[in-house]
Amino acid sequence: MVEGLREHLVAYFEAHHRLVESGALQLLLSQTHPLLVSRDLVEQPANGSPVVTVEMVERALALRAPAIPSTRAVTAELRDVARPGDVRREIPFELLREGFEGPPVGADALAAYSTLFQSRYRALARLMRGRPELANLRPVSALRAGDGPTSVIGLVREVRTTAKRHHLVLTLDDDTGSVEVLVPQDSPAAAASFLTDEVVGVRLQLPRESGRLPRVLAVERPEVPVARSVGRSGRRRRAVFLSDLHIGSRSFLAESWGQLVDFLRGDGPHADVAEEVDHVVVAGDLVDGIGVYPQQERDLAIADVVEQYAELGRRLRELPARLSIVVVPGNHDAVCPAEPQPALPDALRAALPPNVHSLANPSTFALHGVVVEAYHGRSFDDLIPAIPGASYSRPTDVMRRMLQMRHLAPIYGDRTPLAPLPRDGLVVDPAPDILVTGHVHTYGADRYRGVLLLNASTWQAETEYQRMRNISPVPARAAVVDLSTLDLTTLDFSSGEPVRLGAAG
Numbered sequence: 001m002v003e004g005l006r007e008h009l010v011a012y013f014e015a016h017h018r019l020v021e022s023g024a025l026q027l028l029l030s031q032t033h034p035l036l037v038s039r040d041l042v043e044q045p046a047n048g049s050p051v052v053t054v055e056m057v058e059r060a061l062a063l064r065a066p067a068i069p070s071t072r073a074v075t076a077e078l079r080d081v082a083r084p085g086d087v088r089r090e091i092p093f094e095l096l097r098e099g100f101e102g103p104p105v106g107a108d109a110l111a112a113y114s115t116l117f118q119s120r121y122r123a124l125a126r127l128m129r130g131r132p133e134l135a136n137l138r139p140v141s142a143l144r145a146g147d148g149p150t151s152v153i154g155l156v157r158e159v160r161t162t163a164k165r166h167h168l169v170l171t172l173d174d175d176t177g178s179v180e181v182l183v184p185q186d187s188p189a190a191a192a193s194f195l196t197d198e199v200v201g202v203r204l205q206l207p208r209e210s211g212r213l214p215r216v217l218a219v220e221r222p223e224v225p226v227a228r229s230v231g232r233s234g235r236r237r238r239a240v241f242l243s244d245l246h247i248g249s250r251s252f253l254a255e256s257w258g259q260l261v262d263f264l265r266g267d268g269p270h271a272d273v274a275e276e277v278d279h280v281v282v283a284g285d286l287v288d289g290i291g292v293y294p295q296q297e298r299d300l301a302i303a304d305v306v307e308q309y310a311e312l313g314r315r316l317r318e319l320p321a322r323l324s325i326v327v328v329p330g331n332h333d334a335v336c337p338a339e340p341q342p343a344l345p346d347a348l349r350a351a352l353p354p355n356v357h358s359l360a361n362p363s364t365f366a367l368h369g370v371v372v373e374a375y376h377g378r379s380f381d382d383l384i385p386a387i388p389g390a391s392y393s394r395p396t397d398v399m400r401r402m403l404q405m406r407h408l409a410p411i412y413g414d415r416t417p418l419a420p421l422p423r424d425g426l427v428v429d430p431a432p433d434i435l436v437t438g439h440v441h442t443y444g445a446d447r448y449r450g451v452l453l454l455n456a457s458t459w460q461a462e463t464e465y466q467r468m469r470n471i472s473p474v475p476a477r478a479a480v481v482d483l484s485t486l487d488l489t490t491l492d493f494s495s496g497e498p499v500r501l502g503a504a505g
Contacts, residue, residue, distance in 0.1 A: 005029070005094060005366050007229035009038055012430040013052060015225065016042040017130045020052040027057045035096040035364070035430070037061060042126065092237075092278060092368055093324050093357060099340030099425030100360035112420035113412075117155060117197070118175060120424040124199035124406055125153045125174075127222040127429070134201045134220055141176035145210045149217070152179065153201045159194045169213065170194060172202070182213040189216045195386055197410040222406035224431045224449040231433045233368035233483040239279040240264070241479040243376070243438025243456035246332065247315060248308035249288035250301045251461040256476035259493040261318045263478075269497060273480060273489065279367050280323055283438040283456050284330025284376025286312050286344075292332050293465050305334050306348070313351035321355060328361040330376035330439060335361075338417040339378065339409055340425035362408060362425070364432065370483045373432035377439035377455070379409035379416045386411065392471060395455035396446035399435055403428065403448055433486065441466065441473040445488055452486050454479050477501070 006029060013020045018041075020028075028034040040060045041052055104112050128134060134151035143150065154172025161168060168183035168190055181202060183190045194200070201220035207213065242260075246252055266274045287308035288300060302308045316325060328343075329335045335342050341361040343349070349358045359365070362375035383398050384390045390398050402408050408426040409416050418426075428435075436454045444455040457477035466473065476494040481487070490501040 005034070005091075005096075005231065005369055005371070008231055008366075008371050008430055009034060011225075011229040012038055013042065015228075015430070016126050017050065018042060018052050019050055021054060023054045024052050024057045027054060027061075031061070033095070033097075037064060039097075039429075040064065043122070091366070093326070094366040095357070095359065095363070096366060096371065096430075097364040097425075098343070098360035099362040100342045100419070101421065101423055101425060104420045104422075109420060112422075113418075115422055116418070116420050116424055117412075119422065120197075120407070120410075120427060121153075121155050121174065121199055123424060123427045123429060124222045127406060128153055128199075128201045128220055131201070131220060133218065134203065137201075139176040140172065140174045140179045143179060143204075143206060143214065145207050145212075147206050149203065149205055151201060151203050152181075153199065154179070155199050156194055156196055159196060168194065170202075170216070172200075180213055181216050183216045187216070189219045192219060193386070193388055195383070195405070195410055197412050198405045198407060221404045224403045224406070224451060226449055228431060228450065230450050230486075231366065231369040231371050232485065233370060236276055236482060236484045237279075237368050238273065238277045239281060239367050239370075239372075239481050239483055240277055241281045241283065241434075241436050241454050241456045241481065242459065243283035243436075244285040244330070244441055244458035244460060245282060245312070245315070246285055246288040246458070246460035247312045248300055248302035248305075249460050249463070250299055251463050252288075252301070253459050253461055253476050253494075256493040256495075257315065257318075257459055259498055260476075260478060263491065263493070263498050264319055264323065270491065270500060273491075276482075277480065278322075278324060280319060280325045281372065281374060281436060281456075282325070282327045283374050283436050284328050284361055285332040285438060285458075286327055286329065287333060288460075289332035289334065296465070299463050299465070306351075309334070309344075309348045309351045313353060316356060317353045321353070323355060324367075325353075325356045326359060326363075326365065326374065327352075327356060328359050328363055328374050328376060330361065331378045336419070338419035340419060340421065341376075360425075364430070368483050370434060370486070371430065371432045372434045372436060373428060374436050375408050377437035379411070380437075380440050382409070382411045382414040382416050392440045393442060394444065395437065395440050395442060396444040396453045399437060399453045399455065400446070400448045403431070403435065403451060403453075406431075434481065436479075441471055441475070443474040443477045443479075443490075445479065445490070452481065452488065454481075454488075 136150045158171040203218040204214040290305045343360045344358045406428045434452045441458040443457040446453045478491045480489040492499040
């Protein structure tokens with residue numbers, strides 16, 4: 001494993017209020033999927049101990065076998081708490097987690113969705129427990145009038161506004177019950193909007209007598225820690241981030257794609273940048289699909305979805321074979337539309353070149369120790385109307401809110417269908433170094449608490465359907481990230497020779 005991944009695992013346990021022995025960490029790092037085993041450990045009762053030991057890891061591995069094949073080559077002898085400065089060799093690509101972990105279990109849809117939301121609540125509540133801002137933390141069932149200040153972590157089931165004074169009333173659920181709490185409209189807690197189905201922690205002033213609502217004094221969200229370990233490659237290597245290729249569309253920008261191919265082959269300007277590129281990441285909508293929107297057939301150059309993927313394979317083979325290419329599906333791809341989405345089926349994946357890693361949407365992986373969360377971004381269609389001031393032209397504002405909630409698509413029952421899986425694969429854990437999305441066909445970059453936010457550019461020109469929806473694409477821009485510093489260079493391939501739009505630190 002890479003040094004950066006080692007640091008991320010240590011930070012992962014710290015975020016869940018656990019320390020990990022050096023020997024236990026070495027054993028985890030010898031596994032094919034260390035993050036999945038680490039997640040098993042934080043989900044298990046700690047038996048009063050804040051330290052993860054070698055024996056705990058061995059038990060977790062035994063429970064997982066043979067679900068995750070072990071590459072175990074380490075016997076642990078060290079017992080001191082691990083230091084994140086320990087160095088191991090870099091690995092170019094390492095899959096850490098896929099959001100889709102198998103189909104729903106059972107035929108009872110209501111029970112399946114209940115399990116999904118319980119999984120979400122438990123995962124996000126773990127990140128907030130132990131915070132000093134949530135002192136005297138109690139379950140909902142233990143709240144009593146007259147007890148004074150206390151704290152609760154709950155999933156927001158409903159948000160409503162009072163008729164007279166326009167205060168907010170939240171209905172919060174935990175695994176013991178429900179409670180309504182009052183957020184005064186002139187209080188600091190009311191400054192941030194609340195979304196249904198997000199998980200929040202609230203500091204409460206309980207009423208002196210029953211019949212009145214507890215008053216919210218402050219709000220905490222799972223958030224990305226201000227101070228945390230970040231992954232960096234040991235030497236300068238670069239990754240290119242793209243999205244929304246829409247192969248098969250009449251509006252596919254073949255000429256701009258050709259310029260991108262020439263750049264990655266080292267032809268023309270910016271050859272010094274191209275020779276350092278090891279990875280290309282495509283954040284969904286690999287093809288245009290069939291029947292995704294009304295009268296789509298008139299926009300198609302290739303009307304057979306299997307042939308669209310064959311053409312995708314031909315286009316990806318134009319890129320240098322030395323590159324590692326990572327792709328996730330989007331809502332136009334031929335997979336189940338409910339999120340998390342599975343990776344492409346084997347029959348379609350067979351059309352792609354062997355240097356392609358076809359992953360689920362979303363997925364978390366490490367590139368030379370830099371942890372990347374790749375999510376196509378269909379939930380923009382729900383979050384933009386729900387967040388005051390949000391817009392399709394500023395996607396990174398919404399991405400910042402995703403990190404604050406540590407969830408990519410919290411709202412149930414709107415435009416983004418959610419799959420009722422036993423574990424909520426849309427929770428953002430661990431916190432990434434790079435969060436990349438697509439879907440909105442624009443281009444945006446920003447930073448939030450050390451995380452580089454990228455809404456990657458489309459390679460499709462404006463369609464009539466997009467004009468109807470008032471979507472103005474910003475196409476054919478490649479985000480080139482230096483994995484040793486996370487500095488960003490943007491190249492514009494929309495016309496003629498690629499134009500270097502500048503670098504951002």
